Amino acid sequence: MRRLPLAAPYLLGSALLVLAPLGLAAALAFTDYFGFRAPEPTGTDNLARLAGDQVFWAAVGTSALVAAVAVPLRLFLAVGAALLLARRRGARTALGRVAAYLPSVVPDAAWALLWLWILNPLYGPLPALLGVLGLPDPGFLTTPWGARLGLVLVMAFQVGEAFVVALAARLAIPSRLHEAVAVEGGSPWFAMTRVTLPLMAPVVLVLAVRDVVVVVQNAFVPALLVTDGGPVDATLTAPLVIYRRAFEYGELGYASTLSVALLVLTGIAAAFPLWLAARLAGRQRVA
């Protein structure tokens, strides 16, 4: 309780900026509300509508699919970069670290517009490169699966924060553990798979939890700006459906229902890695 005064600004901020809106949204979820008149309580009508809302559930499926590919890919890139850039000091390592972090500094909208150009079927460099290499062009903006792949690519490289956290987790492993493996004749592969990655696992799992949330939420910007949900709703992700319900159809009440539903679903998806992370971390206390 002595720490309460120090925590007060944070508690006040999260109460005003997170908890209060969340509570309002949860309340609005059981109303009809269009923003002109006071919300009208409708009991469980919205829930019944949610259960039968094929557009929303299809979008949840798209979000889950994108996350299922993007989250492992993003973690692979973040942890891989952290392992490669962990040890050696010097200009090259410093440059590499900057390069790994840089995409996260670019504003999401600018990043999305950049990829709109990179993926463009007429003058984009990536389809052109694939053409030069004789590889098939999946039609990044024009076919349903190509567009989903494009969406994953847009999100794949913005892993600066995860990279920094993974790097810190890697550097926290005492060097004598790796020396012990070296003296015992363990190969670098053995050291990585039996020592480095297991010891980083609790942190990586927490990153996975965070990444599920980030990918599901962040898929909104590229889905809106790069693919606009298309073609044929192939990249219509859940946040985009909610956005359209709220701001194009003006159904703020029902959009709140969808938001709360997405929050619950994301929470369920994140719970397992979180539980696993806590378990692993409990087992690995370095005495």
Next chain:
Amino acid sequence: MSLVVEGARKEFVARRGARVLALDGVDLEAKPGELLVVVGPSGSGKSTLLRAVAGLESLDAGRVLIDDRDVTGVPAGRRDVALVFQEAALFPHLRVAANIGIGERARGTRRREVETRVREVARALDLEPLLGRMPDELSGGERQRVALARAMVRSPRVCLLDEPLASVDTELRLRMRAEIRAVQRSFGVPMVHVTHDQAEAMALGDRVAVMAAGRVLQCDTPAEVYARPATAAVARSFGPLPMNLLPAADGVILGVRPERLRVCREGRGRPGSVVAVEPSGEECLVRVLPDGAEQDLLARVPWADAPHPGERVVLAWRPEDEHRFDAATGARR
């Protein structure tokens, strides 16, 4: 099974380009079945020497031979040496059994065979009840015993210990000393044990190598190093108390151990006055400033004979307790 180090040199570039000579031409030999203790203050190069033998550090010059095979350029994993680290370096995510067996697994031994080996070594070291525990469920002494078991499981050609008892409390340290000794005897493997603790070096070593500033000053049995220190620096650094050194005529420094210095009320010898009296268990340490000298001398005397601070006394010693060193080089004369 033996270890030879010849002319080992290693220079580090510290911050701002300053150069530190960690090893300055070190020659050393651990004979088959021998427990060699390398003792020296921190920064004397003893840990660098050990890491160079293990292959974790490269040498600028010199050779490392294990069983007459030159392993100077051989990577750590192929030298067939075991290393016990100061903080045990157990893998926090593995149970004790897996920690002991990890080296065998790393070298590709079959799981079944590893289990058998781990069980054998665990039995020899009384670790069987701990095999299913996680490292954070072990006490400090148990952790070091597991580290010792991990070193022994492969029957290494040489076993290296880097201050394994530095972070263990006094009582346990005394017991672990005996345990290390027993393990070394029963496995018959040459051990090189690095420590800054004089008492540990004296108690444990078949021979001790006294290091300072990247050089081995003397390498002999503990009794011989104590009785006949090769240099004034060894005389100061090795033994329960530093040797008293007194400048004498003809470029000679006289040395007398505090244990052999007698503090008399009268008689022949050097007169002086008592500066301080410190209790030290059964005995006490007396500091005496001889008349006209700048440096006070240390004497260990029984409580009953303890003088009072400020008292006038006479310092005496037997001629055979006198050591003589060259004032310029510090070498024994």
